[in-house]
Amino acid sequence: MDIVIRATVIFFFIYLVTRVVGKRELSSMEPFDLILLVVTGDLVQQAITQSDYSVTGALTVISTIALLTVFVSWVNWRFRRMRSMLEGQPVVLVENGKMIERNMKRERITVEDIESEGRIQQVTDIADMRWAVLETNGQISIIPASK
Numbered sequence: 001m002d003i004v005i006r007a008t009v010i011f012f013f014i015y016l017v018t019r020v021v022g023k024r025e026l027s028s029m030e031p032f033d034l035i036l037l038v039v040t041g042d043l044v045q046q047a048i049t050q051s052d053y054s055v056t057g058a059l060t061v062i063s064t065i066a067l068l069t070v071f072v073s074w075v076n077w078r079f080r081r082m083r084s085m086l087e088g089q090p091v092v093l094v095e096n097g098k099m100i101e102r103n104m105k106r107e108r109i110t111v112e113d114i115e116s117e118g119r120i121q122q123v124t125d126i127a128d129m130r131w132a133v134l135e136t137n138g139q140i141s142i143i144p145a146s147k
Helices: 002-021 023-027 031-049 055-078 080-087 101-107 111-120
Strands: 091-095 129-134 140-144
Touching: 002 031, 002 055, 031 055, 055 080, 091 101, 111 129, 111 140
Parallel strands: none
Antiparallel strands: 091 129, 129 140
16 A cells, blocks of 8 residues: 555656646757656656565556546546646737737746747748747647738
8 A cells, every 4th residue: 555655646746746847848858858757757666666676566556657647637527627727728928929928937938939839830920920829738839910
């Protein structure tokens, strides 16, 4: 039972950390981020299993994390009020060609990030954007202004 409690605590801590880190950082991983992710995975494994290398321990941890993932998904689906806390909400970064500095600062998005995403979506100037929205998955959606 101790391993289930440790897995549960670590699961919710990781969930909290991913919410605090921010959407954009999680959607654009650099090589260092990937290495950090692997190291974090190893540290989490050590914290959960505490040198328990048995198959039973591994199956217990995997099952616990899988069930918690399904539970959080179910809560997100079932309780609409919890959805914004669990998933977050889209954030408007540009409205009618004007940057919303407060939202950009809060989400740690630079002008260059928006311009880069605009180029990918064939909108070359911020003034030509009707909307730029940071989605809950960390991607920036650009809706061009009508000409």
